[in-house]
Amino acid sequence: xxxxxxxxxxxxxxxxxxxxxxxxxxxxxxxxxxxxxxxxxxxxxxxxxxxxxxxxxxxxxxxxxxxxxxxxxxxxxxxxxxxxxxxxxxxxxxxxxxxxxxxxxxxxxxxxxxxxxxxxxxxxxxxxxxxxxxxxxxxxxxxxxxxxxxxxxxxxxxxxxxxxxxxxxxxxxxxxxxxxxxxxxxxxxxxxxxxxxxxxxxxxxxxxxxxxxxxxxxxxxxxxxxxxxxxxxxxxxxxxxxxxxxxxxxxxxxxxxxxxxxxxxxxxxxxxxxxxxxxxxxxxxxxxxxxxxxxxxxxxxxxxxxxxxxxx
Amino acid sequence: xxxxxxxxxxxxxxxxxxxxxxxxxxxxxxxxxxxxxxxxxxxxxxxxxxxxxxxxxxxxxxxxxxxxxxxxxxxxxxxxxxxxxxxxxxxxxxxxxxxxxxxxxxxxxxxxxxxxxxxxxxxxxxxxxxxxxxxxxxxxxxxxxxxxxxxxxxxxxxxxxxxxxxxxxxxxxxxxxxxxxxxxxxxxxxxxxxxxxxxxxxxxxxxxxxxxxxxxxxxxxxxxxxxxxxxxxxxxxxxxxxxxxxxxxxxxxxxxxxxxxxxxxxxxxxxxxxxxxxxxxxxxxxxxxxxxxxxxxxxxxxxxxxxxxxxx
Numbered sequence: 001x002x003x004x005x006x007x008x009x010x011x012x013x014x015x016x017x018x019x020x021x022x023x024x025x026x027x028x029x030x031x032x033x034x035x036x037x038x039x040x041x042x043x044x045x046x047x048x049x050x051x052x053x054x055x056x057x058x059x060x061x062x063x064x065x066x067x068x069x070x071x072x073x074x075x076x077x078x079x080x081x082x083x084x085x086x087x088x089x090x091x092x093x094x095x096x097x098x099x100x101x102x103x104x105x106x107x108x109x110x111x112x113x114x115x116x117x118x119x120x121x122x123x124x125x126x127x128x129x130x131x132x133x134x135x136x137x138x139x140x141x142x143x144x145x146x147x148x149x150x151x152x153x154x155x156x157x158x159x160x161x162x163x164x165x166x167x168x169x170x171x172x173x174x175x176x177x178x179x180x181x182x183x184x185x186x187x188x189x190x191x192x193x194x195x196x197x198x199x200x201x202x203x204x205x206x207x208x209x210x211x212x213x214x215x216x217x218x219x220x221x222x223x224x225x226x227x228x229x230x231x232x233x234x235x236x237x238x239x240x241x242x243x244x245x246x247x248x249x250x251x252x253x254x255x256x257x258x259x260x261x262x263x264x265x266x267x268x269x270x271x272x273x274x275x276x277x278x279x280x281x282x283x284x285x286x287x288x289x290x291x292x293x294x295x296x297x298x299x300x301x302x303x304x305x306x307x308x309x310x311x312x
Numbered sequence: 313x314x315x316x317x318x319x320x321x322x323x324x325x326x327x328x329x330x331x332x333x334x335x336x337x338x339x340x341x342x343x344x345x346x347x348x349x350x351x352x353x354x355x356x357x358x359x360x361x362x363x364x365x366x367x368x369x370x371x372x373x374x375x376x377x378x379x380x381x382x383x384x385x386x387x388x389x390x391x392x393x394x395x396x397x398x399x400x401x402x403x404x405x406x407x408x409x410x411x412x413x414x415x416x417x418x419x420x421x422x423x424x425x426x427x428x429x430x431x432x433x434x435x436x437x438x439x440x441x442x443x444x445x446x447x448x449x450x451x452x453x454x455x456x457x458x459x460x461x462x463x464x465x466x467x468x469x470x471x472x473x474x475x476x477x478x479x480x481x482x483x484x485x486x487x488x489x490x491x492x493x494x495x496x497x498x499x500x501x502x503x504x505x506x507x508x509x510x511x512x513x514x515x516x517x518x519x520x521x522x523x524x525x526x527x528x529x530x531x532x533x534x535x536x537x538x539x540x541x542x543x544x545x546x547x548x549x550x551x552x553x554x555x556x557x558x559x560x561x562x563x564x565x566x567x568x569x570x571x572x573x574x575x576x577x578x579x580x581x582x583x584x585x586x587x588x589x590x591x592x593x594x595x596x597x598x599x600x601x602x603x604x605x606x607x608x609x610x611x612x613x614x615x616x617x618x619x620x621x622x623x624x
Binding site: 057060137181190191194198204205206207208212214215216217224225226227234235240243244247248249250251252266269270273 | 369372449493502503506510516517518519520524526527528529536537538539546547552555556559560561562563564578581582585
C-alpha cells in the first residue's frame with residue numbers, strides 16, 4: 001500500500017538473506033528502500049554476533065505523533081478538542097460568548113466553517129489556555145477520555161483514535177518485538193496523548209514525551225492533595241524542544257526516530273548524530289484520496305500543519 | 313538486621329497464610345510490621361482473584377534516593393561531586409581561586425574540613441552552577457562516571473555507589489519480580505543519578521525523575537548537534553516538586569512510594585491519595601554505628617540533610 005511513503009535517511013543496507021520466510025512483520029509496507037532499511041536496522045542491532053549490535057537496554061525508538069502515527073489534517077486533533085471544549089468554558093463563564101476569540105469559535109462550531117480562518121496563533125493560544133489549564137490533572141484526563149469517545153472526524157466520520165496509519169503500528173510492534181522500547185515524542189500535549197497512547201499505540205503514559213504544562217500541587221478542602229494544570233509551558237516539544245524533551249524524560253539518545261515535518265528535524269539529527277547504527281525516517285504525505293497530500297516537497301501543496309519542505 | 317527501620321504508613325494487613333516456604337524475597341528485613349506490609353501489599357495487588365488487584369501496567373513504585381536507597385550523610389553525594397570538581401573549574405579559570413565560595417571550597421579540599429561550615433545554601437548554588445552547567449550532557453555524564461570510579465567516601469573508604477542500604481535493593485527486586493516498574497524520584501540531579509542508576513539499582517535512566525536543568529540544543533563547528541546544560545532549573549524535584557515531577561515524567565500516580573524525609577512527604581501523600589491499595593513507607597535512620605542516626609523523630613539528633621520530624 002502507498003498510504004504513506006517513507007524515506008529512509010538512515011542506513012540503507014542491502015539485505016543479505018531475507019528472513020521473510022516467517023510471518024512478514026510489515027505486511028502493509030511496499031517492499032521498497034524504506035521497508036528494507038527498517039528490516040536491516042533491526043537485524044543489524046539485535047544480532048549479538050554483528051558489530052553494530054545494540055544491548056537491549058539501549059534500544060530506544062521515538063515516534064512523532066501528528067502526521068507520523070495518525071492523521072493531523074486539516075487540523076491537529078488536540079486543536080479540535082480545544083475548540084469543542086469552548087461551549088463548556090462559555091457555559092461556566094457566559095460573558096465569554098461575546099469575547100474574541102471565543103465568539104468566533106462558537107460560530108465555527110455552529111456551522112460557519114470559514115470562521116476558523118480568522119483565528120491566528122495568538123487566538124488559539126488563548127483558547128488553549130482557557131480549555132487546557134486551571135483544572136486538576138485527573139479532571140482533564142476524564143474530559144479528554146469522554147471527548148475521544150464521542151468526537152468524530154468531520155471527513156471520515158470516525159473516532160480520531162481510529163485515524164492511525166496502518167503501516168506505523170506495524171513498525172511499533174515490530175520494534176517492540178525486537179526489544180525496542182517505543183516512545184511518542186510529540187509537539188502535542190503530553191497529558192492529552194497519554195490518555196489514549198496505551199490503547200491506541202500500545203505505548204504507556206510514561207513513554208510519552210510531549211509539550212508539557214507545569215502543574216501545581218495543592219490541597220482540596222477535605223485535605224486531599226491534587227495537581228492543577230498551570231498556564232505555564234514547561235516544555236515546548238517541537239523543533240529543538242524534541243531532543244531537549246527526549247533528554248529530560250528519556251535521558252538516552254534514540255537509536256531510531258520517525259517524523260514527518262520540520263518540527264521533527266532536530267529529533268532526527270540528534271538520533272543520527274549518535275554512534276553506531278541509527279535509523280531516521282520521514283513520512284511524506286502524497287495520497288490525497290486515502291488521506292491528505294501535502295509537502296511542499298516533491299511539488300505537493302504546502303501546509304501550515306506539519307510542512308515537509310524539499311530540504312528536509 | 314536493623315540497618316534501617318521502616319515505618320509502614322500504608323495498609324497494614326495481617327498476612328493470612330505466609331508464603332515464605334519459598335525463597336524469602338526480603339532476607340535482610342526484620343520480620344516486623346514493615347516487612348509484612350510490603351508482602352501483604354504485593355499479595356493484595358498481584359493476585360487477580362483479590363478485590364484490590366492492580367493491572368501490571370499500573371504497577372508503579374517510586375523511591376527517593378538520598379537517605380532512602382543510599383547514604384546521604386554527612387553530605388549529599390552530589391554535593392561532594394560539585395565540591396571535588398572545583399579544582400578543575402579553577403584550573404580553567406585561575407582567577408576563581410581567590411573568589412568566594414571557590415576559595416573556601418579549595419581550603420576544604422586541602423584538608424580544612426571545618427571550612428565547609430562557612431558555606432551557605434547560596435554558596436553551594438554558586439558552586440553547583442559552576443560545576444554542573446555550561447557543558448554538554450555527554451561530557452557531564454563522562455565526568456560523573458569518572459568521578460564515581462575514583463571518589464571514595466571519607467568515612468567508609470568505599471565508592472559511593474557501594475553505600476546503598478542492603479534491604480532496599482531487595483525491595484526493588486522484589487517489586488520488579490512482582491511486575492512493578494520501579495522509579496527513582498530524587499531531589500538530586502536527574503542527570504547525575506542516571507549515570508549509575510542502572511548498574512547500582514537496576515533502574516534505567518528513563519525511570520529516573522530528579523531535579524532537572526534545562527538543556528539547549530545547538531551545533532558544534534563541525535555541524536554535529538549537541539545539548540548543553542543550562543543554568544536554568546526546570547524541575548525542583550523536592551517537596552511538592554516530587555508529585556509534580558512524577559506527573560511530568562511518569563504521568564501516573566504511584567501505587568507504592570518510599571522516602572525518608574520531609575522532602576518526600578508530598579510524594580507519599582500523593583501516592584496514598586489514590587484509590588485502591590497503596591503503600592507508603594519511610595526509612596528512619598537510627599543506627600549510628602553502621603550508618604548515621606538522625607531524626608529529629610524519636611529523640612534522634614536533628615539534621616539539615618534529610619530531616620525526619622516526629623509529625624512525618
